[in-house]
Amino acid sequence: MSQIPFLAIVLTPLVILALATLLTWVERRLLGLWQDRHGPNRVGPGGLFQAVADGIKILFKQDWIPPFADKAIFVLAPTIGMMTVLLSFAAIPFTAWSSIVGTLNVGLLFILGMMGLGVYAVVLAGWASNSKYALLGGMRAAAQMISYEVFMGLSLLGVVMIAGSFNLHDIVMAQTHCWFILPQCLGFLVFLLAGIAETHRLPFDLPEGENELGAGFHTEYSGMKFGMFFIAEYAGIILISSLVTTLYLGGWQGPLLPAALWFLLKTTSVVIFFILLRAALPRPRYDQLMALGWKILLPLSLLNVTATGTILMLRAAG
Template identity: 50%
Template sequence: MSLLAILAPVLLLVIVLAFVTYAILFERKVIGWMQNRIGPNRVGPWGMLQTVADVFKLLIKEDVIPEKADRALFKLAPAIAFVPAFAVLAVIPFTETWKFTDFAVGLLYYMAVSSITIIGIMVGGWASNNKYALLGGMRSAAQMISYEIPLVMSVVGIIMTTGSLNLNDIVHSQKHVWFIFPQIIGFLVFLIAAVSELNRTPFDLPEAESELVAGYHVEYTGFRFAFFMLAEYVYVFAMASLTTVLYLGGWNAPFGLTIIPPIIWFILKFLLVVFFLFWLRATMPRIRVDQLMQFAWKVLLPLAIFNIFLTAVLKEVPGIGHFY
């Protein structure tokens, strides 16, 4: 038991790293196809080893720390950003049996721990002693704090229906109807807020290339930079998993197709979410920083609150009440 308790996280880390490796390749390939390009195809067959080569390059690069940077914080920041990204995976149930904890407040844990990353990004931006990095860090903090509120609010509907913060219970209660249908407003708010939390297009302001060059990690090179990138993609993994668990029925098979193992269902749904994130990147321009804030506070938050209200009301309506 104790050996498994040690080995399983290591295995998960390996899986996550493999995912990140191929998610990056997948992203580049998908966007490439969408843009009439081929994408990476030089390293390994079909470009399969491209990311491996990229990571290797990052690891052997000189580790540059700007002279006027706050050295201790500069070194600490990538770790602060990465650790929570990995820690949140502890509560995600991949299938009935493949899970790490059966945590009563799993959803709350996810939300709470994931917001620690903001500190890492802000510290990184601040410690770099670079104005672009500082602006990027500030934007990031403002954005992530603003979007965390609609993100949490949007899942309250699910919590009300399930009566639990335990992610296992949430999946179990989606045996018949996935929450995406009764909670469609909540789902849309959640999805938009999630994209924003991930700092992905169209909400990639903290690292907006055309404005802030690279935002908070402009001064980072080598493996420290790799850590930031890793954190970003692990969050893609985590957020796609969470979306699957909350709204797409987790490992539950649709249309009674239980012949296909639950893990496959989970992976399929999960990949759909991941693809959606990459698809957005090829399509959308970047939203402006003030519009971003307005959107969070004036559109998403009221919608999320309305969703809570709606859930509460519909719960009492006979006939459809059992969906809520």
């Protein structure tokens, strides 16, 4: 039995990395379908091996460090980005019994803390590159991520208040009779928008806006270090989708099908929605992105906390 946690620690990051790599192919195929064009269809059945070909290309591509960069920090930045995302999965309960750290009492806080540390990756990448374009992209990314983490945390207060716990297992069990997406529809909307901004996904990919910044904070990166940023972004999509499933869609709970399959189906549905947003929406200006957060999402999240607290107090008094 002592080998089971060790195997979970070793296999979970490998599975997440494999899923993130596969997601690049899924995204291309779905974008091709929705935009009425061919996606990858040359390498393997349905272009399935295109993701493998891209991985091989990144592995063997020249890993160049600019002579004007701070080499130690330049290498450390993508490592931080990758590790914070992978560590966040340790507290996700995929079923009632499958979580690397077990029933962690502060599991939700642990994940928010790891996501907060991810800001260091983009800031250090932009600063260590010693490039004005990368630095500007890093500053944009830091402002965007720190701002939207505020709204993300506030949106989750309603879930914590209803469940009475930061334990993700307890939060899932509290949704046995009603998924939190119904009583917490406002918090769900704020969390989803904050999650899109946190992962730099379209339409909120301003830190990597090519029309202004080249490629944002990773402008000077190449080879596997760029690949780490790239895969970390797709792993972040899976992480946010898993959190949406756990916090608002009842987690692994569902009739007839096995628990793990329910979790997979719900998470996959949210991932597909992320991809659909890329196909459907244009990119706003940076000032519009920040205005959306501070002028709209912040009041909505505070309203959600106030309404939830009032209803709970009235129930307790009644």
